[in-house]
Each structure stands twice: as C-alpha cells, then as structure tokens.
Amino acid sequence: MNRTTPAKRTTIYDLAELAGTSASAVSAVLNGNWKKRRISAKLAERITKLAEEQGYAVNMQASVLRRERSKIIGMIVPKYDNRYFGSIVEQFEVRARERGLFPIITCTMRDPELEVEAARTMLSYQVDCLIATGATDPDRIADLCAGAGVRTINLDLPGARAPSVISDNYGGALELTRRVLANCRREYGVKAPLFFVGGRGTDHNTMERVRGFRDAHAEAGIAVDEAMIQACGYAPEKAENAMRQLAARTSTLPRGLFVNSTISLEGVMRWIRYSGHYSDGMPHLGCFDWDPFVAMLGDHIEMARQDVPKMLEAVFGIIDSGAGDFSVVEVPPIIGGVD
Amino acid sequence: MNRTTPAKRTTIYDLAELAGTSASAVSAVLNGNWKKRRISAKLAERITKLAEEQGYAVNMQASVLRRERSKIIGMIVPKYDNRYFGSIVEQFEVRARERGLFPIITCTMRDPELEVEAARTMLSYQVDCLIATGATDPDRIADLCAGAGVRTINLDLPGARAPSVISDNYGGALELTRRVLANCRREYGVKAPLFFVGGRGTDHNTMERVRGFRDAHAEAGIAVDEAMIQACGYAPEKAENAMRQLAARTSTLPRGLFVNSTISLEGVMRWIRYSGHYSDGMPHLGCFDWDPFVAMLGDHIEMARQDVPKMLEAVFGIIDSGAGDFSVVEVPPIIGGVD
DNA sequence: AATTCATGCTTCATCGATTGAGCAAGCCTG
DNA sequence: CAGGCTTGCTCAATCGATGAAGCATGAATT
Numbered sequence: 201m202n203r204t205t206p207a208k209r210t211t212i213y214d215l216a217e218l219a220g221t222s223a224s225a226v227s228a229v230l231n232g233n234w235k236k237r238r239i240s241a242k243l244a245e246r247i248t249k250l251a252e253e254q255g256y257a258v259n260m261q262a263s264v265l266r267r268e269r270s271k272i273i274g275m276i277v278p279k280y281d282n283r284y285f286g287s288i289v290e291q292f293e294v295r296a297r298e299r300g301l302f303p304i305i306t307c308t309m310r311d312p313e314l315e316v317e318a319a320r321t322m323l324s325y326q327v328d329c330l331i332a333t334g335a336t337d338p339d340r341i342a343d344l345c346a347g348a349g350v351r352t353i354n355l356d357l358p359g360a361r362a363p364s365v366i367s368d369n370y371g372g373a374l375e376l377t378r379r380v381l382a383n384c385r386r387e388y389g390v391k392a393p394l395f396f397v398g399g400r401g402t403d404h405n406t407m408e409r410v411r412g413f414r415d416a417h418a419e420a421g422i423a424v425d426e427a428m429i430q431a432c433g434y435a436p437e438k439a440e441n442a443m444r445q446l447a448a449r450t451s452t453l454p455r456g457l458f459v460n461s462t463i464s465l466e467g468v469m470r471w472i473r474y475s476g477h478y479s480d481g482m483p484h485l486g487c488f489d490w491d492p493f494v495a496m497l498g499d500h501i502e503m504a505r506q507d508v509p510k511m512l513e514a515v516f517g518i519i520d521s522g523a524g525d526f527s528v529v530e531v532p533p534i535i536g537g538v539d
Numbered sequence: 540m541n542r543t544t545p546a547k548r549t550t551i552y553d554l555a556e557l558a559g560t561s562a563s564a565v566s567a568v569l570n571g572n573w574k575k576r577r578i579s580a581k582l583a584e585r586i587t588k589l590a591e592e593q594g595y596a597v598n599m600q601a602s603v604l605r606r607e608r609s610k611i612i613g614m615i616v617p618k619y620d621n622r623y624f625g626s627i628v629e630q631f632e633v634r635a636r637e638r639g640l641f642p643i644i645t646c647t648m649r650d651p652e653l654e655v656e657a658a659r660t661m662l663s664y665q666v667d668c669l670i671a672t673g674a675t676d677p678d679r680i681a682d683l684c685a686g687a688g689v690r691t692i693n694l695d696l697p698g699a700r701a702p703s704v705i706s707d708n709y710g711g712a713l714e715l716t717r718r719v720l721a722n723c724r725r726e727y728g729v730k731a732p733l734f735f736v737g738g739r740g741t742d743h744n745t746m747e748r749v750r751g752f753r754d755a756h757a758e759a760g761i762a763v764d765e766a767m768i769q770a771c772g773y774a775p776e777k778a779e780n781a782m783r784q785l786a787a788r789t790s791t792l793p794r795g796l797f798v799n800s801t802i803s804l805e806g807v808m809r810w811i812r813y814s815g816h817y818s819d820g821m822p823h824l825g826c827f828d829w830d831p832f833v834a835m836l837g838d839h840i841e842m843a844r845q846d847v848p849k850m851l852e853a854v855f856g857i858i859d860s861g862a863g864d865f866s867v868v869e870v871p872p873i874i875g876g877v878d
Numbered sequence: 879a880a881t882t883c884a885t886g887c888t889t890c891a892t893c894g895a896t897t898g899a900g901c902a903a904g905c906c907t908g
Numbered sequence: 909c910a911g912g913c914t915t916g917c918t919c920a921a922t923c924g925a926t927g928a929a930g931c932a933t934g935a936a937t938t
Contacts, residue, residue: 262894601924
C-alpha cells in the first residue's frame with residue numbers, strides 16, 4: 201500500500217518551506233511560546249493553519265531529546281487482572297494527562313526480574329518520574345532511578361528510599377477481622393480464630409494485615425495458632441491449595457476466613473464450591489480488596505476496599521509539591537459488606 | 540537531594556572518553572552490531588564492562604530519532620475495569636516484549652475524542668504500529684495512521700480500513716442464547732423470549748450479538764419483540780435502568796436474560812438483588828464475557844469467554860506476516876457455564 | 879618492491895525540535 | 909540625524925545515537 205510512498209512525515213522544516221519562513225519560527229509557533237519569541241500573530245496563524253492542513257505532528261523523540269524534561273511519567277504495575285490495579289492504572293492515566301504528562305505503564309507479572317528490567321527500560325525512555333506499584337523490591341528501583349536523577353514514588357507497597365503511598369493495612373485488617381469475628385459470633389455463636397489465607401509473608405502489606413488480624417483476635421480474647429496464618433502467595437491455585445491442606449489437617453473447619461486479595465479469594469471460593477466442605481453453610485468471609493461481583497456473592501462477606509482515588513491524589517500531591525522526604529502516607533481503606 | 544548534582548546521565552561520549560575510544564565504537568558495541576563494524580572483541584569487552592560499571596542506559600529518544608523504525612508498538616484500550624480488556628493488555632505486553640517491541644498502552648475511557656487524541660499522541664511518539672482495541676471509530680484512527688505511514692490493526696471491534704481481529708459475536712451469541720433458552724425451558728418449562736440488555740446498538744459487536752440472539756429465538760420458534768432488546772450502553776447504571784424500566788412496563792419478567800458484558804451484568808445483578816424482583820427464583824443468565832466471580836455467582840449463568848490468547852495470536856500473526864489486506868478474523872469465544 | 883586486502887578503528891553528517899544569540903528594519907527621542 | 913529601543917524574524921549549535929565513508933596499519937600476494 202504505502203510501500204511505494206514511505207509516507208515521509210511532515211517536519212517543521214517542511215512547514216517552514218511551505219510557509220516561506222524558518223524552522224525556528226515554526227517550532228516557536230507550534231509549541232506555543234511564539235509570544236515570547238516575538239513572532240507576529242499573522243505568521244503564527246498562517247503556520248498553525250498549514251500545520252493543520254498537512255496533518256503535522258511533533259516528533260516527540262526529537263523534542264524530548266532536546267528538552268531537559270520529557271514530561272513522560274512511568275508506572276510499573278504487577279497485573280491487570282483485578283479491579284484494584286485496574287483502577288489505579290485508569291486514575292493514573294487520567295491524572296497524568298490532566299497535568300500534561302504522558303503516562304506509560306508496564307505490567308511486570310509479579311516478576312522481580314521484570315520489574316527491574318521494566319524500570320531500566322523506562323529510564324531509557326527518559327521518564328521524568330516513575331511510580332513503582334506493588335513492587336517486590338522498590339528500593340532497588342529507587343536506586344536505579346536515583347542514579348539517573350529520576351524521582352520515584354512507591355505505591356501500594358512501601359520502600360525506604362522513596363516516598364510511599366499505601367493503604368492503612370493494619371487498620372483495615374484490624375477492622376475487617378473485628379467484623380468477621382462479630383459475624384461469626386452472631387450467627388454461629390463461636391469464639392474461634394479465623395483462617396488467614398493469601399499474600400506473601402515477606403511483603404509489608406501482608407505483615408501489617410497479619411498484625412491487624414492478630415490484634416483483633418487478641419482484643420476478642422481469641423488465641424491464634426501459627427497454622428491459622430497461611431500467607432501462601434496471591435495466586436488462586438495457591439490459596440485453593442492452602443484451603444485443601446487446612447481441611448486435611450483439621451476436623452472442624454473455621455467458620456470465618458480472612459482472604460488477602462480478590463485474586464486469592466478466587467481460589468478460596470472455587471475450593472468452597474467444589475470441595476463439598478461448608479455444605480452446612482457458608483463461612484463468614486473478610487476480603488482485603490474489593491470487586492463488584494464479590495460484593496454480590498452473598499451476605500457472608502465483608503470487604504476492605506482500598507481507596508484508590510485518595511491514594512492517587514496523594515501520589516500526585518507528592519509529585520506536584522516536589523516533596524523529597526521518604527515518608528509513608530497511609531490511606532484508610534473503606535470497609536463494608538455488600539454495598 | 541539530587542538538586543545539587545542534577546545527575547547528568549552517562550552517554551556514549553562519556554563512555555568513549557573513559558575507554559579512550561570513539562562514540563561510534565561505543566555505540567556499535569552497545570547495540571550489538573560490533574562484529575559487522577569490525578570492532579575487536581577486546582575493545583568490545585572493555586566497553587561493555589565500562590557501560591555496566593557506569594550504569595549506562597541508552598537514550599531511546601536519541602536512538603529512535605536516528606533509526607527509521609522505533610520498535611514502539613501502541614495500543615489503545617477503552618477501560619481496565621474488566622477481565623477481558625485486562626487480559627488483552629497483559630498478553631499484548633508479553634507478546635510485544637517477546638518480539639523486542641516496547642508496548643505503550645493508553646486507556647480512552649470509551650471517549651471517542653480521547654481515542655483520536657490518544658492515537659495522535661502515539662503517532663507523535665513514533666509508534667511503528669497501533670492496535671485500536673474496542674475503538675468507536677476505528678476508521679478515523681486508521682486514516683490518521685495511514686497518513687503517517689503507520690500500520691493499524693483493529694481488535695475487538697472491526698474497521699474497514701485496517702485488518703481486524705474480533706470474536707465471533709454472532710456464533711457466540713447464537714450458542715449462548717440457545718443454552719439460556721434451553722435452561723429456561725428445562726427449569727420453568729417456558730417458551731418465552733429472553734431480554735437482551737447492554738451494549739451499544741450502533742457497534743458491530745452488539746449488532747452481531749443481537750443477530751445471534753434473534754436467530755436462536757427463531758430456531759426455537761419464539762417471537763422477539765423489539766422492546767425485548769435494549770442496547771442501552773455498557774455502564775452498570777444504564778443496564779440497571781433498563782431493567783427497572785422493563786419491570787415497570789411488564790407484569791411478568793422474563794425468566795432469562797442475555798447480558799452484553801460483565802460491566803452491564805454488574806448493574807443487572809445489582810438490580811436483581813435490591814429491587815426485590817425475582818425473589819421467586821433467579822432468572823437464567825447468559826453473559827457475553829467472562830469473569831471468575833461471575834462464574835461463582837450460581838448455576839443459573841452461562842458465559843461466553845472471549846478467546847484472548849487466540850485473538851492476540853492473530854493480531855501478532857498479522858504484524859509478523861506484514862499482511863496488508865483489510866480482512867476480519869473472527870475468533871470463536873468459549874461458551875460454558877460455571878467452569 | 880609494489881600492490882592488494884583485511885582489520886580495526888575514527889570522522890562526520892544526520893535524525894527533528896529547541897533556543898540563545900544576533901541581525902535588519904522601523905520608530906522614537908533629544 | 910545619531911543613538912537607542914522595539915519588533916519580528918533567522919542562524920546555528922545542541923541534544924545522543926547511528927552508520928556510511930574513510931584512513932591508517934600490517935599482512936599477504938605477485
């Protein structure tokens with residue numbers, strides 16, 4: 201099709217020739233600072249019209265190369281398979297565009313190697329700022345960026361070498377656990393510990409949630425055995441497996457579960473449906489994360505919905521203010537049952 | 540922090556000086572074609588080591604500016620709020636990286652203006668190829684790209700001026716409708732039409748699904764009234780509203796519904812839960828799209844899961860082969876109940 | 879000894895946009 | 909009418925990477 205005419209793109213030089221002026225004037229007009237450069241309104245208009253007619257589009261590579269700031273903002277994100285990360289990404293894009301920044305996002309499939317690789321690539325593309333969302337090793341990324349003089353902000357999981365914006369995992373888990381314990385007491389009259397399943401025992405969020413989980417039990421005067429806490433990973437299969445193993449070693453299953461993400465919940469629910477256990481009645485569930493369909497699964501479920509708008513507001517607050525301290529902002533999640 | 544030392548990035552010139560050689564040699568070594576350029580293995584190794592030590596990263600803007608192909612591949616996508624688009628984006632990234640391409644994705648919030656704006660921006664960033672996913676006006680985008688000599692491929696919704704990869708909407712809807720009709724007949728013994736809700740009446744996919752819906756009814760000898768087809772838009776609120784209106788004008792609600800996306804289903808389910816209707820028993824549902832939690836909502840639901848891996852295989856097949864004809868590839872969705 | 883050839887580099891123009899410096903013409907001002 | 913100021917532009921260097929062309933050096937061939 202276009203093989204014959206390789207569609208040479210219009211440049212400012214082409215426009216300059218057509219307008220009988222210099223590339224410099226064209227550039228000034230097209231990037232809006234023609235007043236500063238004392239270009240007449242007449243010429244400005246002529247150039248603008250020509251550019252439109254010719255379907256001119258700046259070559260960002262050339263433009264970025266010359267300028268000192270690229271106005272590109274990067275984000276790395278683990279997955280796109282749940283509403284939490286989905287809305288983070290959506291809001292990130294909206295807010296970036298509002299500020300005239302160009303967002304580039306890359307998904308690292310929860311692979312630590314890919315995370316670093318992705319960060320490096322983004323630096324190659326001259327991002328002005330990089331948001332590391334749910335990164336396994338945020339400090340490694342912060343170091344990489346510091347070496348290139350690029351700002352980093354951690355989101356969802358905190359780091360020590362850049363400002364962080366996270367959920368109040370402790371507070372959220374504390375309240376969530378309280379509610380599920382109360383639900384169990386109300387319906388079944390039991391005062392037994394819940395089973396904590398999902399997440400990585402090494403990550404900050406999971407540790408904080410476990411702490412909240414423990415404290416809520418302590419408040420209620422319920423002892424929690426080590427075996428009742430299985431941070432087996434986030435994947436559905438892993439959570440499903442943890443449930444299977446739990447069932448294998450206890451005669452009476454717990455009447456309440458604390459599930460550490462919707463993704464893990466996927467596995468838990470699958471197991472509940474197909475294992476035949478809990479046929480005498482659904483256990484009370486608490487899920488640290490929100491999903492609209494989970495909310496419809498029944499009245500036995502409470503969720504902690506992380507407050508994505510507030511979190512992103514905090515992130516861009518840091519960006520806009522240029523704050524440099526490595527503090528951690530904790531945003532309370534919204535706790536509720538079926539909405 | 541780095542305010543004092545603006546962290547001047549290392550360039551090939553810096554490395555050249557350190558290695559006592561020329562920038563040209565450094566470039567040749569670092570981008571791998573030093574054999575072609577007859578650089579000695581000794582020098583190559585020295586430069587490589589130095590680059591590593593200095594934490595050198597190519598400036599892609601400069602590199603892309605110079606080369607004729609950018610190896611950047613763009614995708615525009617309507618939303619990240621459902622599993623379908625989420626997995627499209629994930630797989631797109633994986634496959635792009637496999638081919639040494641740099642994926643950039645942008646979400647247009649189903650806004651036709653933003654779609655065009657986003658396409659224009661991507662062209663500015665010199666994408667080699669643009670995938671328009673679920674675009675309202677794919678041909679407009681195709682024209683823009685053609686003007687810049689950039690390939691486009693339509694995904695999810697077809698266009699006339701670029702190759703397209705879509706689901707077999709007709710076939711999927713036909714089979715889905717058949718199953719829901721059969722379920723209704725089995726459980727309730729009724730031979731009444733389903734209610735079609737969600738989607739945009741103007742888009743190809745919805746029209747094809749309506750066609751499948753109609754043909755399945757015709758097969759079963761069931762007449763379908765115009766009012767039973769409400770392509771009211773995708774948003775949950777719109778679907779919820781359509782249900783409300785349906786209930787307001789009929790005395791007996793249909794025993795089966797065809798819901799045109801999980802997003803619309805969100806609204807439908809909400810209405811079912813809170814309106815008080817259907818308290819005598821859930822209607823049989825068919826949903827054109829898949830979600831793991833929807834699959835757990837009960838045994839009254841059938842889903843058409845669009846085959847994302849196959850679709851992306853087709854997309855990259857077209858990219859790899861360089862095919863130029865504007866044909867439409869239709870990939871059959873996977874139909875099933877609770878998985 | 880003269881010529882050819884391979885090897886291992888360096889030089890320099892180039893991609894397109896940006897911007898500091900500079901220049902010419904017109905207009906005031908004293 | 910000389911000197912200064914404003915207006916409206918152009919020139920040319922620059923950002924960093926790339927690759928065609930060219931230039932030494934030494935080895936091989938005639």
